[in-house]
Amino acid sequence: MMRSFTTFHLQYAHRFYNFEGEAQYLHGHTGTLTIEVRDTVNPGVNMVFPCNEIRKTAWEVLQNFDHALILREDDPLLKPILKVYEEQGIRHGSPRNTMTGPAFKTELAVAYPECRLVVTKESMTVEGMIKIVHELLKDKLNIAKVTFTSGDNAGSAEFTPLHSQCRCPRCGVALDENGHCYKCGYQKKC
């Protein structure tokens, strides 16, 4: 077993609603997120997993957190902010809001990419973000570890991938359930 990992930077605004401290005020960060994928070394390409492929898969959902506002579902700021966005005509999107991933909804977070908002069940601490990221990507990547750093706060968690992923011996990406490589057309013979 070895690991492949990749790092992302996310700019976001948030606050910890009902937290006794400065973080109860709206503020912003550049967060650094590292995702480590663990598996056997795929003998065909001599890689665990191509890092650009981890990037592509993860960024699809992660771009919803970039230049986004992240608020807890019970935060009273949510309503007035959406009202302002509505009145300004940007609540349902804008021609300049193009770096958006597909909307998602899990137990822990709901993304509204059209107005760059993520609503979370719990406060978006570094620990909260790690849980959200794992929940979003655990079925797509064999995640072994997620690390998140935001200002002076940093956290990490280890996870156990369920099974080894079946990967293309030519380009290293995960094969679909039919043993087909979407990238190079390789077909696994069973």
Ligand SMILES: [Zn+2]
């Ligand atoms: Zn903060």
Ligand SMILES: [Zn+2]
């Ligand atoms: Zn392939």
